[in-house]
Amino acid sequence: MTTDPYNIACTHGFIQSSCSDCNLKGLCLPIAMDLKDIDRVNDIIKRSRPIHAGEHIYRTGDGFTSIFAVRSGSIKTYLLDDDGVEQVTGFYLPGEILGFDGIGNNTHGCNVVSMETSTVCEIPFERIEELSLQIPVLQRHFFQLMSQQIESDHQMMMTLSKKNAEGRVTTLLVSLSNRFSRRNLSAKSLRLPMSRMDIGNFLGLTIETVSRTFSRLQKEGIINVDGREIHINDNEKLHSVCHASK
């Protein structure tokens, strides 16, 4: 596996299953895709062994060969600037695809690390490019996925540029709630996969401010907080606080 510097390929073979059986396929793959074409995609995908918390999938500067779909667990991506300052650029949950940075200059543009024990599907990009030439709906799908990433990054710029601490934290909670419920999990009760540190880093806040904000939201009865367990009591108020501005 020389193309797999971090050697995440599954060497045991016991988690193998196919895309057509995967309950996440509606998220990773176009809905309107023939079973035959799904199998062609399935044939080029490599499923990983479990990746444990803190383990990297790739790092900035690594040669770009693949994009990755999260299969289970949760993943964060981050940049390091010249001074070694970390910026979390995204959190990825099952069914979501990461690695679209890196196509631009054939080198990965960020670091990717697992926040808990996770598994991913590795999708060799050159292979998927070839398939995309033959399956128009697949080409369209990847254009759409990248476009959605751009849109969500722009929303993030809005959040960072215009919102105060309450607006930023609640915006993240709403996003996570939506993404959990897309997977048929509860939209009201969720377990945060990331630390306060990662939340603060992502949102441009210190951990103290994140913590104070959670406490304030709880005091106002909008959410209940117990460590990483969050319960949303008042969804309407939560959404209205989202717009809170600087």
Next chain:
Amino acid sequence: MTTDPYNIACTHGFIQSSCSDCNLKGLCLPIAMDLKDIDRVNDIIKRSRPIHAGEHIYRTGDGFTSIFAVRSGSIKTYLLDDDGVEQVTGFYLPGEILGFDGIGNNTHGCNVVSMETSTVCEIPFERIEELSLQIPVLQRHFFQLMSQQIESDHQMMMTLSKKNAEGRVTTLLVSLSNRFSRRNLSAKSLRLPMSRMDIGNFLGLTIETVSRTFSRLQKEGIINVDGREIHINDNEKLHSVCHASK
């Protein structure tokens, strides 16, 4: 032109020229592209009449049909949130391509307005998708362009999340300087295409803070400011201030 709600198509025919003659083609199109294939792209492109300052090319919610390459002038993109608050999400200069938001759900995700008299090339997306199925280097090119947009948006998240006012303003200046010099214009003397208002909005600062920051950078001898005319006196210091953090 029913597919052209803002009717920017050139109706005079006097600015027509071809991609193969365009001195920006190295920016819009793959370098390694056959002349024959460039002509095929050229055939589907519609060149716009001049678009004057303040005129919109499209707005959020408009049906998505095309992406656009800036030919001359300068363009800004912005979001409006539910409360009507504006967030500038990008500035686009000649040779740069915009409109990749909107592929995701077939509806434009932002507003696009000209900051001065500009011209653009309209690239019908369905046509370019068809061509991309036939010209692998073209498919790759659009994946790369979108990937680069994602990378630059992530850098922007870093800027908004971690840098103070000086860091944000100088980061924008460095970016503009680099982009001007890519077009063989001076990297040291440039005219800002956007107002202080737009700069502040983009960078998450008020216009007063932007103004004070320009004044301070001038007092420190790093730049000279005369309205929108900027001269970079000390490039090294400028780059070091870029990293200034909150």
Next chain:
DNA sequence: CGCCCCATTGAGACGGCTCAACTTGCGTGG
């Protein structure tokens, strides 16, 4: 048990925001 990491909470400092006054450049109309 003791250590370490993560999270919470408090007190004070500071950077950028708000509000306000003033300048400059430009177009319009008397």
Next chain:
DNA sequence: CCACGCAAGTTGAGCCGTCTCAATGGGGCG
């Protein structure tokens, strides 16, 4: 030609939200 209004930018004074620094409280693990 000047008077005027308007928009854009600059500068100052005071305020406020978030950061910094510091102390304390759990929970997991050797």
